[in-house]
Amino acid sequence: MVDLSVRVGNLDFQNPVLLASGTCGFGRELSEYVDLSKVGGICSKGLTLLPREGNPGCRVAETPSGMLNSVGLQNPGLDKFLEKELPFMNGLGTRVIVNVAGHCTEDYQRMVDKLGAPGMAVDALELNFSCPNVREGCMTIGATEEGVYSMVRAVRGLTDKPLWIKLTPNVTSITATALAAQEAGGDAVVMINTLLGLAINIKTRKPILQNNTGGLSGPAVKPVALRMVQECYRVLSIPIVGVGGIMTSDDVIEFMLAGASAVEIGTASLLHPAACANIVEGLHAYAKDNGIENISSLTGALTLW
Numbered sequence: 157m158v159d160l161s162v163r164v165g166n167l168d169f170q171n172p173v174l175l176a177s178g179t180c181g182f183g184r185e186l187s188e189y190v191d192l193s194k195v196g197g198i199c200s201k202g203l204t205l206l207p208r209e210g211n212p213g214c215r216v217a218e219t220p221s222g223m224l225n226s227v228g229l230q231n232p233g234l235d236k237f238l239e240k241e242l243p244f245m246n247g248l249g250t251r252v253i254v255n256v257a258g259h260c261t262e263d264y265q266r267m268v269d270k271l272g273a274p275g276m277a278v279d280a281l282e283l284n285f286s287c288p289n290v291r292e293g294c295m296t297i298g299a300t301e302e303g304v305y306s307m308v309r310a311v312r313g314l315t316d317k318p319l320w321i322k323l324t325p326n327v328t329s330i331t332a333t334a335l336a337a338q339e340a341g342g343d344a345v346v347m348i349n350t351l352l353g354l355a356i357n358i359k360t361r362k363p364i365l366q367n368n369t370g371g372l373s374g375p376a377v378k379p380v381a382l383r384m385v386q387e388c389y390r391v392l393s394i395p396i397v398g399v400g401g402i403m404t405s406d407d408v409i410e411f412m413l414a415g416a417s418a419v420e421i422g423t424a425s426l427l428h429p430a431a432c433a434n435i436v437e438g439l440h441a442y443a444k445d446n447g448i449e450n451i452s453s454l455t456g457a458l459t460l461w
């Protein structure tokens with residue numbers, strides 16, 4: 157028998173494979189192709205208090221081994237989410253994590269107050285301090301230790317639900333922002349969000365994305381994400397959820413060895429809607445073939461030279 161279950165803080169998951177924010181909407185489209193009760197959990201699209209249409213013009217560009225996006229937090233807003241999308245997500249038979257975004261402290265406080273209320277059918281809140289495609293909030297908060305610390309402190313007292321802090325890789329020291337998240341009372345860190353990038357159309361001599369820059373994701377970012385997970389695992393006492401370029405079950409194993417307790421699958425779902433379910437099956441086969449009884453035993457098992 158193979159046990160794929162993992163724990164992230166006080167929350168247990170049937171397996172370590174979660175769907176990453178912004179690459180699965182609220183599960184509606186993917187659920188037509190894949191049984192989402194097979195994954196450990198689903199993270200909602202980044203939500204804001206009010207609806208957002210996102211950025212205008214071209215918002216995605218393919219790059220070698222990855223993609224750039226500048227979606228800009230298109231979402232229906234908190235009220236519509238609670239009315240229409242959360243009930244749908246709750247029917248998927250998996251854990252529900254809500255990705256919370258905002259412009260300022262009050263935005264985050266109002267969102268956490270409502271989504272983190274006792275009885276709300278949400279398993280954890282993922283605080284988005286890392287979206288690179290909006291002018292205020294998000295990545296500007298995650299860019300400094302002070303920003304991370306003060307925003308986590310500002311919301312920590314408002315909910316008993318687990319607060320996962322989603323960090324940006326666009327910093328000099330990821331351990332500094334991760335430690336700030338921990339010290340302020342975060343229950344887990346999620347890393348990484350996208351790396352800020354640029355793609356150019358050589359005919360028009362303009363950026364391909366109308367936002368000029370966008371966030372790089374996909375296999376191109378995996379080594380950066382792995383390095384950051386590994387660095388943080390060595391200094392943190394709270395768990396790490398690893399994300400960035402995971403396409404196969406072997407990638408998941410690398411992330412767990414580096415120190416991740418669970419992982420999130422992003423761009424892979426855009427290439428193949430059933431990627432997450434295939435990855436769960438691959439993990440099962442790997443554990444069976446290698447005599448691993450509990451997949452969670454892999455977390456942090458990397459031996460450095």
Ligand SMILES: Cc1cc2nc3c(=O)[nH]c(=O)nc-3n(C[C@H](O)[C@H](O)[C@H](O)COP(=O)(O)O)c2cc1C
Pocket residue numbers: 176177178179201202203225227229255284286287322348349350372373374375377399400401402420421422423424
């Ligand atoms: C189209 C797109 C939209 C995204 N939207 C969000 C978002 O709303 N909130 C968030 O925290 N991360 C968002 N992300 C980042 C992903 O959740 C993930 O952290 C990143 O893409 C790296 O993982 P990947 O290489 O597996 O895609 C988005 C990524 C993509 C590609």
